[in-house]
Amino acid sequence: MRKRVISSVLGVFVFLFFGVLAAQEPLGIERLSAGREVELVDKVTRARKAYKESLEDLKNYYIEVGDAYKEALTKQELEGLRLVHKPEYILLVDRLSLAIVRAEHIPAADELYADAQSYKDYPDLFTKKNRLVIAIGKFKELIEKYPTSDKADDAAFRLGEIYEGFYFRDYHAAAKYYEACFRWNPNTEYAARLEAAKCHYKHTKNFAKAAELYEETAQNSPISENRLEARKKLEEMRSRGLVR
16 A cells, blocks of 8 residues: 555656656757847857967968967968868858848959859869859858859859758758849749759758748749759649648
8 A cells, every 4th residue: 555655656646747848848959049049040140250360370470489389280270271271150151131132343353253262163173162162252252252152042052052062961052042042033044943942852841931931933944954853843743742
């Protein structure tokens, strides 16, 4: 009898304990404010910048005192830092307005775009990822420095290609940059809507967004092949019950 009473008391305690836990909200990402994320991401960005500037100061000091050996070490570290891919915890395009029309001809932006493209297209497989990292930096620099340039949408599309490609496979970022391309230039020559739709359909599994972009492609693409492909994909998704 005593054992049954103890067992019952323990059962009630366990039930109440876990009931209280279940009633509490999970401490997941949904409870973190966007403002807090921006604060933390900006802190990382400042730390990256301070690290680079400190290395530059140290390099200049060794130049002043004539220590060639340690100067070479700082140059080596700076080069390594330049070639390290720095993830975008908050994408550049998420910090910018998608409503701004990029249509101004700016020669400096053209030069920066050509420079970035030369790194992106360089054929050496052994240094390919390093060159793509440099290209990413230059394309983003173009968008930040010359936001009204008619090359901003081109740079966004190229960033989409790089992030979607073999070396990064960041399909979330790729889709975002593809979308920026056609939002900034609705008449873009690139199949940006279609590529964004493919990213969501194949990789992020955001079928609602994929269907929305396939529909936009089917209605707005100036290329008949792209319109046809988009319609086929929509039919396929509907037949599989992925969307209505």
